[in-house]
Amino acid sequence: MKMSLALPVIAAGFSAIILSGCVISETTYVREDRRPYPPERPVIVEAPPPRRVIVEQPQPAVVVTQAPPPNVIIVHREPPPVIVERMPARPGPEFVWVRGYYAARGDAWVWVPGHYERPPRPGAVWVEPRYEHRSPTEVHFSLGFWR
Numbered sequence: 001m002k003m004s005l006a007l008p009v010i011a012a013g014f015s016a017i018i019l020s021g022c023v024i025s026e027t028t029y030v031r032e033d034r035r036p037y038p039p040e041r042p043v044i045v046e047a048p049p050p051r052r053v054i055v056e057q058p059q060p061a062v063v064v065t066q067a068p069p070p071n072v073i074i075v076h077r078e079p080p081p082v083i084v085e086r087m088p089a090r091p092g093p094e095f096v097w098v099r100g101y102y103a104a105r106g107d108a109w110v111w112v113p114g115h116y117e118r119p120p121r122p123g124a125v126w127v128e129p130r131y132e133h134r135s136p137t138e139v140h141f142s143l144g145f146w147r
Contacts, residue, residue, distance in 0.1 A: 073104040
């Protein structure tokens with residue numbers, strides 16, 4: 001039968017207290033573990049590849065104003081040749097020359113003479129009227145507008 005090592009230590013501790021006149025001495029026991037361990041192997045830790053973080057910045061809002069849907073007028077004959085006009089002196093630096101053009105009125109063409117106009121807002125651009133020849137007997141006409 002094996003006797004525990006702790007029992008003599010406790011008995012020795014009590015006898016020391018009784019014999020020494022209330023002086024407590026504390027003994028610490030350290031048990032060495034003598035189990036055989038496998039030889040140390042280097043531990044290889046593979047680091048994950050660096051992550052590439054892409055931060056997308058919100059794009060600023062861009063407002064694109066589309067040309068108003070053109071009022072298309074269908075005329076069943078070609079417009080006459082354009083009349084060449086002389087530009088008079090500009091009335092002021094803010095005015096823009098709008099060239100003369102043929103406009104569709106019903107199934108006929110009416111000449112609108114060239115003239116100066118003040119743009120409705122700074123940076124506005126005049127888009128000229130458009131003629132789209134769909135067939136020899138059909139022309140689609142769209143009015144000009146400020147963009």
